């Protein structure tokens with residue numbers, strides 16, 4: 176066997192073990208008996224140390240040194256690019272730092288949950304200070320003299336830089352704040368849905384909608400969890416949802432969102448399964464798929480018209496007088512505190528603020544002790560409301576407690592990519608609205624599969640979007656879409 180073949184065989188087994196680890200996590204969030212938590216932590220820990228040893232195995236370095244990249248075809252070269260990157264990151268971190276980060280963040284997550292429940296930021300501060308101190312060290316070790324925040328972001332969005340992302344966010348922020356102010360000043364707001372929507376009915380409709388969007392239940396499942404997520408890859412891609420009986424959009428739109436993630440994974444070229452190309456290429460591109468399914472397609476007037484009919488079929492009463500009122504309720508803009516409940520207009524403002532704050536934290540220009548004050552000032556400026564308590568502000572997200580710095584911007588990047596893809600998709604499928612009005616999404620999903628999803632990790636993240644759209648990704652199409660859609664809905 177050549178060095179390349181040996182490396183691929185080794186990698187294949189690592190990928191398979193990674194899938195097993197993911198399935199243990201899926202099980203923990205869905206069907207695991209309550210009393211199994213402590214043992215499950217041991218099981219996951221044991222598997223993670225096997226995976227860590229494989230990812231830093233010195234033989235990878237030897238194989239990489241022996242391979243002549245110039246002689247590989249594009250698929251082989253892409254596989255090697257992923258392995259080189261992951262190996263360099265894994266080996267650049269001192270063992271002691273990785274272990275301390277794992278230990279501190281697992282403790283910090285529990286303390287964060289307590290602090291959020293008690294609305295007590297002081298309880299969380301000491302451990303968050305430790306997390307930030309360790310993440311600064313990690314970023315410095317990975318950055319190798321470059322921007323430390325870039326080094327963290329690179330884990331989720333390879334190739335993205337803080338400078339470029341920050342400049343784009345600044346251009347977006349002014350337009351979004353203006354749009355928000357126009358909407359809030361319009362003096363009219365659609366009514367939310369009224370009624371009670373049974374869990375059985377919601378789950379049946381969620382299943383139907385998932386099938387309509389092309390999610391393949393022969394290679395997937397839909398279960399309930401506290402926070403919806405997608406797990407797995409290749410032939411086994413599972414999604415979850417949640418149900419609130421008075422708020423059917425919660426279940427429906429988190430299902431459509433996860434269906435976007437799930438279809439991306441299911442539609443990757445099967446030849447890439449259990450290789451470095453066998454998963455979505457970045458968090459940003461992943462989020463572009465979930466967002467375009469959820470928003471540009473799922474919250475469009477034609478599709479919500481079809482959904483209104485299905486709601487009436489299932490519940491006898493969709494909770495709105497007609498399809499237009501239903502569409503307005505789906506797209507209701509409201510100045511809430513919580514990111515995960517935010518509408519399309521507010522969502523990116525949430526992300527930009529977290530991006531700026533965490534970039535300052537990692538760069539050292541903001542200290543953890545001043546974080547809450549900085550958060551509250553920024554929130555009042557961008558959202559026009561004062562934060563009333565920490566659980567509605569700085570304590571709302573789990574990310575920082577588990578050390579996820581550099582992850583937030585990928586959510587907004589996904590929205591930007593979704594805006595670009597929507598523009599290209601509508602040019603390619605001119606009768607898309609007629610299809611959506613009949614509940615047909617095949618035209619959209621076939622285009623996304625062909626131009627984005629099937630490639631998996633073959634191209635670099637920005638390159639995937641640029642190849643699909645025929646232009647370099649930028650924030651223009653998303654902002655134009657938001658202006659047009661919400662301008663019409665609110666008459667502003």
Ligand code: ZN
Nearest residue numbers: 432436462465
């Ligand atoms: Zn998502």
